[in-house]
Amino acid sequence: MTQGAGQGPDVWHEGASADPLRARNTPPAPPPAQPPVQxxxxxxxxxxxAVRPPAPVxxxxxxxxxxxxxxVPGTGPVPGPGTAPGPPGVAxxxxxxxxxxxxxxxxxxxxxxxxxxxxxxxxxxxxxxxPTPGAxxxxxxxxxxxxxxxxxxxxxxxxxxxxxxxxxxxxAGNARLWFLGDFTDRGPDGIGVIELVMNLSAxxxxxxxxxxxxxxxxxxxLIGAKRFGETPVNSGAGTASFQAAxxxxxxxxxDMERLQDHHIQWMSRLDAMAVADxxxxxxxxxxxxxxxxxxxxxxNDAITVALQRNDAEETWDLFRKFTKRFAFREEGSGATxxxxxxxxFGGERIVHGHSPIPYLLGExxxxxxxxxxxxxxxxxxxxxxxxxxxxxVTMAGKLLVTQLxxxxxxxxxxx
Numbered sequence: 001m002t003q004g005a006g007q008g009p010d011v012w013h014e015g016a017s018a019d020p021l022r023a024r025n026t027p028p029a030p031p032p033a034q035p036p037v038q039x040x041x042x043x044x045x046x047x048x049x050a051v052r053p054p055a056p057v058x059x060x061x062x063x064x065x066x067x068x069x070x071x072v073p074g075t076g077p078v079p080g081p082g083t084a085p086g087p088p089g090v091a092x093x094x095x096x097x098x099x100x101x102x103x104x105x106x107x108x109x110x111x112x113x114x115x116x117x118x119x120x121x122x123x124x125x126x127x128x129x130x131p132t133p134g135a136x137x138x139x140x141x142x143x144x145x146x147x148x149x150x151x152x153x154x155x156x157x158x159x160x161x162x163x164x165x166x167x168x169x170x171x172a173g174n175a176r177l178w179f180l181g182d183f184t185d186r187g188p189d190g191i192g193v194i195e196l197v198m199n200l201s202a203x204x205x206x207x208x209x210x211x212x213x214x215x216x217x218x219x220x221x222l223i224g225a226k227r228f229g230e231t232p233v234n235s236g237a238g239t240a241s242f243q244a245a246x247x248x249x250x251x252x253x254x255d256m257e258r259l260q261d262h263h264i265q266w267m268s269r270l271d272a273m274a275v276a277d278x279x280x281x282x283x284x285x286x287x288x289x290x291x292x293x294x295x296x297x298x299x300n301d302a303i304t305v306a307l308q309r310n311d312a313e314e315t316w317d318l319f320r321k322f323t324k325r326f327a328f329r330e331e332g333s334g335a336t337x338x339x340x341x342x343x344x345f346g347g348e349r350i351v352h353g354h355s356p357i358p359y360l361l362g363e364x365x366x367x368x369x370x371x372x373x374x375x376x377x378x379x380x381x382x383x384x385x386x387x388x389x390x391x392x393v394t395m396a397g398k399l400l401v402t403q404l405x406x407x408x409x410x411x412x413x414x415x
Contacts, residue, residue: 139174139209141277145378145389145400146180146216146353149187149252151196153393157401168196170203170211177204178276180353181216181283186250186394190222191258198266215270215303216283216353217322221246223267223307224315226259233316242316250394268307271300273345279404280347284354285328285388287337288321289345296345325355328382338385349385351378351404356392364395371395378402 184190224242
């Protein structure tokens with residue numbers, strides 16, 4: 001998620017005046033005595049708006065005595081004893097300040113966010129920008145449920161929330177936006193969704209906010225299908241392959257045709273979990289995260305490293321665990337499972353995607369059901385410890401974009 005405007009570093013140009021700091025620190029010395037130079041030809045006037053015709057040239061007047069501590073007025077420092085003066089009219093280049101290293105200015109990085117107020121000049125500190133109304137501190141927090149390739153629905157939802165403009169550019173300033181994973185499969189344009197999220201990550205970071213995303217089971221599935229294809233893996237119920245599982249779970253051939261290496265790299269570096277404003281953000285309503293560590297950082301690192309090993313069986317095991325669901329649904333045991341994750345990783349309430357709300361509530365028989373359920377907003381359950389954010393866009397439900405914290409309402413209800 002991300003994530004350097006500003007002028008580049010100052011550089012010396014030949015012919016420019018010497019460093020005024022050096023002039024102030026140079027002891028006064030009398031100017032070298034030189035005979036007046038008689039002009040040998042007409043003097044060309046300097047370019048300037050509304051220049052008057054040049055006056056007749058007169059012999060130059062010797063310069064007045066130097067003021068203490070400044071050298072010759074209008075020039076750089078006077079050469080010290082034993083130093084030969086340079087050619088007339090050519091100033092000596094100023095030395096680079098201590099610690100100066102020419103460099104290009106910083107640029108936003110996709111998927112990452114530079115800290116607020118980070119300076120982009122390496123030679124001289126830039127003054128902090130004056131605060132603007134509404135830009136102090138962190139902005140409002142939003143989360144987005146599963147998108148599954150429904151790019152037009154995502155654009156409409158983000159536009160309706162005031163996060164993007166009609167041209168898909170970030171317009172929410174320092175707002176914070178989290179996607180809960182599952183960008184592809186089932187819908188028509190998963191790659192378009194990924195590219196929109198990547199672009200918003202850079203634009204939000206440049207505006208002082210952020211747009212970040214979590215790893216979903218369909219990201220793992222797409223990575224596996226691209227890397228391993230028909231390579232056999234042990235599915236626990238016999239031999240399977242990522243390619244077959246990807247097609248079975250709504251993989252779109254047009255997405256695979258457009259999938260590029262930078263898309264794979266971006267997905268494989270996504271975090272699995274995060275905490276924001278007391279909300280523990282996950283993709284899956286499952287406890288599998290506990291298998292990879294007991295802190296958010298250790299879980300994220302373990303999953304990233306596992307994907308870097310590029311092993312089909314290990315990636316399949318990740319995918320299989322992330323497909324588990326309903327850990328917080330059962331009365332009593334669901335709240336206990338939710339509390340266990342919160343006690344381990346922090347936060348006061350879990351916010352997750354993965355299981356469509358109609359499926360979670362038993363209103364449909366599977367997540368492939370297209371019976372157009374009535375979804376009005378996120379679903380709060382597990383004694384108020386869990387919030388489901390997958391509105392069932394794949395079954396003609398609703399693609400949810402919601403600001404946190406939620407308005408208070410009865411547990412088990414929707415907005």
